[in-house]
Amino acid sequence: xKAEPVSPLLIRKYNQPVPRYTSYPTVPYWHDGADAEAWxxxxxxxxxxxxxxxxxxxxxxxxxxxxxxxxxxxxxxxTTNHSVEDPYMQALLKEWKLYRKVMQQTPVIRELHLGGGxxxxxxxxxLKRMLTELLRGVVVHPQxxxxxxxxxxxxxxxxxxxxxxxxxxxxxxxxQDLDPEVQRVINRIQPFENVQRAxxxxxxxxxxxxxxxxxxxxxxxxxxxxxxxxxxxxxxKPDRIAFYSYAHVPWTSRAQRLFDESHLPSAEQKLxxxxxxxxxxxxxxYEDVGMDHFALPTDELSKARAEGRLHRNFMGYTTQDTGxxxxxGVSSISDAGxxxxxxxKTLQDYYAHINEGKLAVVKxxxxxxxxxxxxSYILDASCxxxxxxxxxxxxxxxLYTFPVLxxxxxxxxxxxxxxxxxxxxxxxxxxxxxxxxxxLLKLRSxxxxxxxxxxxxxx
Numbered sequence: 001x002k003a004e005p006v007s008p009l010l011i012r013k014y015n016q017p018v019p020r021y022t023s024y025p026t027v028p029y030w031h032d033g034a035d036a037e038a039w040x041x042x043x044x045x046x047x048x049x050x051x052x053x054x055x056x057x058x059x060x061x062x063x064x065x066x067x068x069x070x071x072x073x074x075x076x077x078x079t080t081n082h083s084v085e086d087p088y089m090q091a092l093l094k095e096w097k098l099y100r101k102v103m104q105q106t107p108v109i110r111e112l113h114l115g116g117g118x119x120x121x122x123x124x125x126x127l128k129r130m131l132t133e134l135l136r137g138v139v140v141h142p143q144x145x146x147x148x149x150x151x152x153x154x155x156x157x158x159x160x161x162x163x164x165x166x167x168x169x170x171x172x173x174x175x176q177d178l179d180p181e182v183q184r185v186i187n188r189i190q191p192f193e194n195v196q197r198a199x200x201x202x203x204x205x206x207x208x209x210x211x212x213x214x215x216x217x218x219x220x221x222x223x224x225x226x227x228x229x230x231x232x233x234x235x236x237k238p239d240r241i242a243f244y245s246y247a248h249v250p251w252t253s254r255a256q257r258l259f260d261e262s263h264l265p266s267a268e269q270k271l272x273x274x275x276x277x278x279x280x281x282x283x284x285x286y287e288d289v290g291m292d293h294f295a296l297p298t299d300e301l302s303k304a305r306a307e308g309r310l311h312r313n314f315m316g317y318t319t320q321d322t323g324x325x326x327x328x329g330v331s332s333i334s335d336a337g338x339x340x341x342x343x344x345k346t347l348q349d350y351y352a353h354i355n356e357g358k359l360a361v362v363k364x365x366x367x368x369x370x371x372x373x374x375x376s377y378i379l380d381a382s383c384x385x386x387x388x389x390x391x392x393x394x395x396x397x398x399l400y401t402f403p404v405l406x407x408x409x410x411x412x413x414x415x416x417x418x419x420x421x422x423x424x425x426x427x428x429x430x431x432x433x434x435x436x437x438x439x440l441l442k443l444r445s446x447x448x449x450x451x452x453x454x455x456x457x458x459x
Contacts, residue, residue, distance in 0.1 A: 005275065006429055008268050010411060015267040017455040018432045019439070020247075021382055022314045023333075023340060024375040025365055028455070029441045034341060034364030042339040042366065043326075044102050050323040050337075051103070055110030055141040057322045059315065060092065060134075061329035063117035063347070066154070069188045070259065071176070071218055073247055075331035075345055076117045085122050088329075088347075089130040091354045095328050096134055098359055110141040110322050112167075113315055114148040121151075124158040131166050140167060145319070147172065147209075152190050152198040160205035171202050172211035172242070178232055179225035182218050185263065192232050199236045209299065212238040216273040217246035219263035226273050230280040240295045241286060242316060243277055245270070271429065290382060291431040293317045310383040317383070330360075338372065340365045370396070370440065377438040381423065382431055387438075388420040396440065404437035 019026040063077045147170035148163055175195055183189050202210050286294040287302045295301040304310045304319040311321035314333050325335040330350040334341045343360040344350040353360035380387045408414045413427035
């Protein structure tokens with residue numbers, strides 16, 4: 001099915017700095033110097049509510065990479081010295097023990113995700129040692145979902161066997177782009193053969209879901225190169241494809257300053273790359289799940305969207321909404337429903353906190369009833385494409401949200417009335433902008449003339 005082109009006028013109008021809405025309130029509005037004791041109280045309360053009903057989610061941030069990918073905005077540490085593995089694992093396990101004391105009962109683990117950095121930087125033996133210790137004395141939920149981010153160049157059959165034996169069934173490979181010139185400029189050289197070998201190895205090991213990450217908007221990307229990348233990727237039939245917009249944030253990611261910005265596609269060119277990718281993926285049988293995810297109809301993500309069970313958190317779209325996400329490791333983020341917490345962003349600070357027997361939380365946010373309500377609206381917009389308004393929120397909606405929806409409707413992006421809102425087919429290109437209509441913190445700060453928080457462009 002050929003996707004309709006989007007007018008250049010709309011692209012220019014809506015190519016504004018907008019959050020990705022993996023949380024609400026978004027991280028720039030969180031507070032430094034978070035109260036760790038107050039966070040522990042919120043965490044403990046949410047844990048006891050969720051543990052035996054839904055189970056909890058764990059995210060482990062493993063920050064090390066052997067080489068620098070210049071496009072990457074993640075918290076990472078570049079080194080070829082693998083002696084860093086052991087002290088980091090020890091610190092992460094100490095942090096887990098600190099949280100186990102707060103829990104005061106056996107945790108039920110429903111979701112476990114290893115991210116980074118490059119989790120497969122760690123040796124198979126060290127991953128086994130760390131995860132075995134982490135899972136000692138816990139209950140693993142019968143509907144568990146264990147997943148890992150792997151690098152096609154260094155994920156070995158040894159990694160895959162260890163992870164499979166520990167219950168992992170989903171792996172995500174960072175493919176990004178297969179054009180040799182693009183790979184050169186972003187310093188991520190990985191021929192298609194490496195991606196194919198890693199994919200086949202995962203399936204041979206027993207992994208039942210393979211995900212690829214692709215990025216559009218990278219320097220030197222072209223329509224011809226993107227076409228070749230998508231067509232090559234489709235031959236491997238990954239179950240899911242996360243097709244991310246490149247976020248150019250050189251003020252937080254110094255490596256992005258290495259780019260010649262004249263090599264970056266314009267907003268019009270970038271949206272054309274997305275339109276092309278979406279067209280090729282849908283022609284190949286993938287379903288558009290949300291703002292940056294595609295999945296085969298047989299995949300759990302597509303089923304969750306069809307059944308209204310889709311959720312979005314710091315890891316993107318997911319089928320799991322446990323109500324409690326605990327992040328372990330440097331810079332990790334935790335979500336306790338009514339509170340967010342983020343760990344120290346440098347290894348030095350993270351180690352200092354943990355070695356003193358303290359949680360490494362240094363930033364956070366405690367949500368008000370108003371925040372919780374508008375968070376639910378943003379989740380409904382991004383996960384279900386529609387929102388039903390509650391009568392008690394109409395005064396705020398009329399003041400802040402409805403004027404924005406009126407403008408969005410005028411451009412054909414939404415249909416709405418005082419009962420609710422539905423995103424149109426055209427509006428699916430602008431979901432981040434539509435979510436921003438419910439971002440009261442952002443709207444109020446703009447109204448008050450406050451200094452704008454810095455976000456990547458919507459397109």
